[in-house]
Amino acid sequence: MSNPSKRQMKSAARLYAVQALFQMEASGQTVEAVRKEFEDFRFGGEFEGDEMVEGDVEHFRAVMEEAVNRQALIDQMTDRALVAKWPIARIDPTLRALFRAAGAELVEKSTPPRVVITEYVDVAKAFFPEGREPKFVNAVLDHMAREAQPEAF
Template sequence: MSTLHGNLSGNQRRKMRSAARLYAVQALFQMEQSGQTVEAIKGEFLNFRFGATYEGAEMQDGDVDHFGQVMDAAVNYQAAIDQATDRALVAKWPIARIDPTLRALFRAAGAEFRDKTLPPKVVITEYVDVARAFFPEGKEPQFVNAVLDHMAREARPESF
């Protein structure tokens, strides 16, 4: 945790970490679509999205450290995360065929499953909430829950 966040309440830190997860999914999506480097995308998000005012609404401030950790792990371990996602998906739907937002979400969550200090069930709950933010009317949150549950049980069987 950054020293700048030392005086925040636990609830404020949780909200900032949740915001960092949402930003990470957006950033991973943008990275895939634009072909920009992880450093360029992280810089853009940190300088122009975290806490910025956009169309009259103030964007949530995010946990900068957590955002960076998720982004770096998602990029550094993308091949392994994508393979784990493929194993969790139905055979007819490899990761390359799914919605790019979901692909970014699975990569971010997969990055967090690598962190042994985070309970997998917390990671699943957080990313199901992210799915609800992107797909408020669809069945995607249930799909995300099922895929992430499979991925978590594979990555961290001792937690179940």
């Protein structure tokens, strides 16, 4: 993508944040190490033969920082949004990373919750193009958004 818009760059930053949070959990790497790898090699770089979109670095950093610093709060919100038989520890690690990134934006409150929901449902569609996960993500994030920002509904 030659000249992405600010919105496209924020969307890319959200996708990268989910990937980075997943990588942190899977590898045990620090937030600093993963953030540096993404900023140095993924943003606008080439990955497995594909040109990567330039992401909004500031938004990526803000989502990562909030997700890491407020993970316990975000995980508790996610648990409350999930049915009792499915605590966050039992869900797919990609979805767990997605809920943490989206939760970071919901608790930080600088982006309208409906925008956060729409953006992360789109991220879910990128990871799960054939499955029911995007509808699941929509329902969980709607519940989380109403808890984090009830005044917006």
